[in-house]
Amino acid sequence: MHDLTTGPAVGWGPGGPVIVAVCGKGGAGKTSISAAIVTELLRDPARRVLAIDADPAVGLASALGVEVTRTVDDIRSDVIRQLESGTHTERRELLAHLDYEVFEAVREHGHLAFLAIGRPERQGCYCQVNDFLRDIIGTLVGSFDAVVIDGEAGIEQVNRRVLEKVTHLVQVSDGSVRGLTVARTIQAVAHTAVAYEQAGLILNRIRDEAEAQTLAVPAELNYLGWVPEDDAVRRSAMQGTSLLDLPPGPFLEAVRTCLARMHLPAALPATRSRACGDGSP
Numbered sequence: 001m002h003d004l005t006t007g008p009a010v011g012w013g014p015g016g017p018v019i020v021a022v023c024g025k026g027g028a029g030k031t032s033i034s035a036a037i038v039t040e041l042l043r044d045p046a047r048r049v050l051a052i053d054a055d056p057a058v059g060l061a062s063a064l065g066v067e068v069t070r071t072v073d074d075i076r077s078d079v080i081r082q083l084e085s086g087t088h089t090e091r092r093e094l095l096a097h098l099d100y101e102v103f104e105a106v107r108e109h110g111h112l113a114f115l116a117i118g119r120p121e122r123q124g125c126y127c128q129v130n131d132f133l134r135d136i137i138g139t140l141v142g143s144f145d146a147v148v149i150d151g152e153a154g155i156e157q158v159n160r161r162v163l164e165k166v167t168h169l170v171q172v173s174d175g176s177v178r179g180l181t182v183a184r185t186i187q188a189v190a191h192t193a194v195a196y197e198q199a200g201l202i203l204n205r206i207r208d209e210a211e212a213q214t215l216a217v218p219a220e221l222n223y224l225g226w227v228p229e230d231d232a233v234r235r236s237a238m239q240g241t242s243l244l245d246l247p248p249g250p251f252l253e254a255v256r257t258c259l260a261r262m263h264l265p266a267a268l269p270a271t272r273s274r275a276c277g278d279g280s281p
């Protein structure tokens with residue numbers, strides 16, 4: 001675990017991917033903002049982007065128009081079932097095969113790759129399998145320029161089930177006191193327990209600058225900006241269309257402005273994909 005008092009997070013080092021985890025209160029707009037971040041990162045067609053849906057309800061998949069056939073949890077459940085009935089030799093073989101299974105579960109959608117984590121772990125300790133899976137996701141992530149993780153409310157689930165470290169923690173809140181309280185709690189947990197380099201807060205579904213000004217955002221949340229209620233986003237949800245097809249408009253523009261305050265995507269070296277060969281996982 002990274003102790004923020006001792007300096008910057010470990011990160012993935014120079015040339016490693018930018019990993020953005022999106023967290024916040026239920027319904028605040030995590031999935032919509034994650035999809036907008038993916039859209040923004042995909043504007044450079046040379047960039048390889050991996051979207052990870054860490055929400056058991058797989059909301060990001062439908063927001064991006066991706067069909068999920070197999071989740072990491074499906075793989076985990078299959079392996080555990082086989083381990084419980086198998087021999088010691090089979091156990092080694094099964095675990096050795098896990099990376100292939102995870103790579104197979106990645107859906108390709110143009111320049112976008114997609115992985116769904118699935119349901120939270122069930123009872124029982126299968127630490128070795130869990131650790132293996134997290135290591136495999138870590139290896140997979142290293143083949144991309146940028147990774148966007150649509151998390152559950154808190155970052156600790158992302159930390160436990162997906163990756164131990166991210167580079168950017170983006171919190172999403174609506175203008176409610178409850179949303180900002182949840183954001184403070186997530187930030188406090190992240191500050192002590194999770195490795196990240198930068199964190200920031202996006203206020204979603206705000207009417208205008210005057211309304212944004214009335215909200216007392218705690219300084220420790222590193223306010224990045226506000227995103228308006230956008231009819232195109234509402235329509236997309238009502239019609240079940242992919243947010244990747246959203247035309248340029250106030251929603252995407254506002255998310256872009258917020259990202260720029262975290263130096264994204266500028267922080268991504270243009271040469272990164274070349275440094276990783278063809279970037280294939």
Ligand SMILES: Nc1ncnc2c1ncn2[C@@H]1O[C@H](COP(=O)(O)OP(=O)(O)OP(=O)(O)O)[C@@H](O)[C@H]1O
Binds near residue numbers: 028032
């Ligand atoms: N800026 C916006 N303008 C219009 N509609 C929005 C906006 N942001 C989010 N919504 C809508 O609000 C609803 C909830 O958003 P979203 O699913 O992104 O939230 P969430 O935080 O991922 O929710 P959950 O916690 O259930 O996963 C969706 O129907 C989405 O279309």
Ligand SMILES: [Mg+2]
Binds near residue numbers: 030032060
């Ligand atoms: Mg969601």
